[in-house]
Amino acid sequence: MTSLPEGRSYSCPICMGLGYVVQRQGEYAVARVCDCSRHCELCDDLGFVIEDVNGVPTSRKCQCRMLQDRIRLFNEARLPARYSDKTVERYEVHTKQQGFVKSMLSRYRDAFSPNAKGILLYGGTGVGKTHLVAGMVRYLTLEKGFSARFVDFFALIQQIKAGFSTQDSEARIIAELDRPDILVIDELGKGRATEWERTVVDSLIAQRYNSGKTLFITTNYDVREDKLGSLSERVGPRVMSRLYEMCEFYALDGDDYRKMRATPIS
Ligand SMILES: Nc1ncnc2c1ncn2[C@@H]1O[C@H](COP(=O)(O)OP(=O)(O)O)[C@@H](O)[C@H]1O
Numbered sequence: 001m002t003s004l005p006e007g008r009s010y011s012c013p014i015c016m017g018l019g020y021v022v023q024r025q026g027e028y029a030v031a032r033v034c035d036c037s038r039h040c041e042l043c044d045d046l047g048f049v050i051e052d053v054n055g056v057p058t059s060r061k062c063q064c065r066m067l068q069d070r071i072r073l074f075n076e077a078r079l080p081a082r083y084s085d086k087t088v089e090r091y092e093v094h095t096k097q098q099g100f101v102k103s104m105l106s107r108y109r110d111a112f113s114p115n116a117k118g119i120l121l122y123g124g125t126g127v128g129k130t131h132l133v134a135g136m137v138r139y140l141t142l143e144k145g146f147s148a149r150f151v152d153f154f155a156l157i158q159q160i161k162a163g164f165s166t167q168d169s170e171a172r173i174i175a176e177l178d179r180p181d182i183l184v185i186d187e188l189g190k191g192r193a194t195e196w197e198r199t200v201v202d203s204l205i206a207q208r209y210n211s212g213k214t215l216f217i218t219t220n221y222d223v224r225e226d227k228l229g230s231l232s233e234r235v236g237p238r239v240m241s242r243l244y245e246m247c248e249f250y251a252l253d254g255d256d257y258r259k260m261r262a263t264p265i266s
């Protein structure tokens with residue numbers, strides 16, 4: 001009895017039959033084919049198999065090639081290295097709300113199709129928002145074959161600013177973020193929220209809005225009110241109203257996991 005796709009084996013203790021491993025490599029989390037799956041017995045490493053379709057021999061991409069495609073999709077998402085081992089399964093539930101969000105995300109990712117309504121996670125620091133979106137990206141690329149891109153909002157702003165001197169134009173950087181099925185914007189609103197930063201957010205969100213493509217967002221800012229220090233104040237009411245249309249909002253509560261794990265010195 002096996003529920004694993006053909007060619008995956010329980011016998012590999014390194015990848016647990018997934019066929020890939022994810023490691024930290026410099027700034028990013030990088031996936032590669034596990035040693036157990038280096039050689040493909042299905043196609044003898046040709047990359048395709050011949051099938052009989054109504055009496056006509058037809059070539060079809062082999063699953064080893066599909067694994068390579070998915071690994072490329074994961075690597076193109078550019079998840080930060082410190083999230084290379086994060087999965088939705090490895091998110092521990094400490095509160096009722098965390099349990100609700102975790103099971104909702106598990107269902108969401110299995111039902112996902114391009115242009116699906118996105119997800120916005122809000123809550124305090126260290127409650128696992130980035131962990132969960134990283135886990136979603138990992139699953140949706142490696143297990144489902146969707147394209148994704150992860151950007152840290154603050155780093156994106158810095159990159160665009162740096163581009164002013166390197167000819168890497170704001171328009172080009174933003175246009176590139178319209179390609180993937182899923183765009184993750186981590187820590188939306190972080191930064192100085194200057195007039196110029198708001199125009200960047202505005203064009204980025206407007207672009208995804210117009211193409212109808214999925215957004216995953218995390219933020220530490222309050223989304224509920226229009227008050228001082230809220231997300232709306234950071235990104236402006238126009239972006240805020242688009243976000244309401246493009247994403248389902250979920251609160252993550254709980255304590256800062258890093259603090260919970262730190263051993264108190266007494
Ligand atoms: N519920 C949890 N279960 C397991 N690990 C968690 C949980 N919450 C947070 N962490 C871990 O704590 C660290 C901080 O979480 P992170 O996702 O960066 O928080 P946030 O983005 O909400 O500030 C990460 O290493 C993350 O994997």
Ligand SMILES: [Mg+2]
Pocket residue numbers: 129130131186187218
């Ligand atoms: Mg975070």
Ligand SMILES: [Zn+2]
Pocket residue numbers: 012013014015016017018019020034035036037
């Ligand atoms: Zn393996």
Ligand SMILES: [Zn+2]
Pocket residue numbers: 040041042043044045046047048062063064065
């Ligand atoms: Zn093959």
